[in-house]
Amino acid sequence: MEPSDRIALTDLAARYAQAVDRRNPTALAALFTENATFVLPPALNGTDGPTEIQGRATLSDSIVGAVAHLHSTRHIVEQQVLDQDSATTAHGEAYCSAHHIYPRGEGFRNNRIEIRYQDSFDKVDGTWLFSRRELVVDFAEDVPVILLGS
Template sequence: MAGLVIPVEERAALHDLVHRYAACVDERDFAGVARLFADDGVLVLPDPPREFDPVLEHRGPGGVAAALSALDDVPLTAHGITGAVFDPGDDPASARGRIGCVAHHVSPRGGRFADAVWHLRYRDRYVRAEGVWRFARREVRLDLIETREVRASRLGR
């Protein structure tokens, strides 16, 4: 509803939701990520390098967990939320979000480690059920990908 403001405590809960998503991904807790989605929630991912827009749709907590398990081959990730804007949805139990993120994906390459840095934006729709905010839909839109050499990490040099 236009003109409505999301109360501070609800905004804080939405901030927690998006940061918890990033933390769970970095901790490889894909079941934890899946629990952040509504039962009918959808995660829509890009298909780089061919497609930077969200095109691969994964439905329900099982689909979300399965999609993120592709990160099992990436030994280290670090997601940093760079900005978060929340807007009211069509009713008090819904909201929308525009979330900026820089996501590092560190993998071995040629006896060293490389960091594929994704600069991305999440376009989210949230739903509140039984007092808890969940993702109804999360779309990942890539802006650019950089590749950097890693000098040192907890994985080694």
């Protein structure tokens, strides 16, 4: 894989985290192919099996809608393993610590979820995009937090 492709794919994961944390469905949709698939595991969708969301507009609205009720989120992208399959396709796995801040009683709590994204990418008109993003939950914890600043 060329260094420029590796940088572009790493940037794509960071931009995804930023778009979710800023609740920006337009920015989020721009990171996916037109017919992209996003897969939520049973641990996050409240069912017995995975849920697939298809189409960039639908999935971007669904992802932003899923965090809209929270005070804030912070997705910290950690290591990323990337492999190029062809000149226009690649796959990889990105580790992420996802922080979900919500009010509880007189304070706030953080539902921290350690996740991995199993990704497939397509290069469309010279730009790498997600064609499939499958979320895997490794573990979670719920802890009190103190919010500093505004």
